[in-house]
Amino acid sequence: MRELMIQSVGAFLAVFGFSLLVDMPRKYLVYAGITGGAGWLAYLVSMQVGTSQVAAAFFSSLAAALLSQVFARVLKAPVTIFLVAGILPTVPGASIYRSVYFLIQGQTKWYNFYLIQTIQIAGAMAVAIFIVDSLFRLLRNKAS
Template identity: 40%
Template sequence: MTIDILVEILISFFVAFGFGIIFEVPKKYFLHMSIISALGRTVFIVLNEISGYSVVVSTFAAAFLIAALSHVQARVYKAPVTVFLIAGILPLVPGMGMYQSVSNFMDGLILDAVVEMVYTFMTAGAIAMAIFIVDSVFKVIKVKWPGM
């Protein structure tokens, strides 16, 4: 179990690293965006697999942390937030849920497909809400402290 968790976190680290290579992100950001991605996945695993929270709640918390760390890193390195954010969020995107929904539809399991799609949309919505909340907080902070 512990080895599986470590492998999952390492995969998340290298997914972000690979994203940086494919999309030609400046090399000086590779380590930071990879660490953010691994930390986000760690939060997801701790909440979902160890603490027993739902996938949606765990995804929200992980996306919230990734978005907050991305904003901080963007300000520290004077880089776009999306450099860190997209690489960090990528391992949380519910691609398997969407695949399972389409597969169930193709197999004629309409009810299973709809249930899976609802969970997929809830997970994607949790990611979007976390990013929106963090963006809003950082905009308010920027208004109050223009020197930031």
């Protein structure tokens, strides 16, 4: 439990720092950090209960997308401000790196493995974002 909290705070700080670097408006920095920290916490919990990396990335992106939508409505800001920062910890950077590394080494077996893993994780993230966006569009249309 302590490890989960430490890593979530680390993700918060990383997203906060990234948001500073890309010159996000200061009033949204904490909310972007919360989104990233919560998304990473969802990833870690999913991995602890035994899901695959792809499923964990899906749940992480689902949490980040949901929080992004909520913060965007409450703070009257664009969703992408929170979403881009919030999914940052889940982006499959290590898989991308490994696939390129093994491509350069000529080890096609491992290149194919990491390339497929990267595509699966990116697809799971996209589906999660699409589901949350569609849900909020439906709710907004019903309210009108």
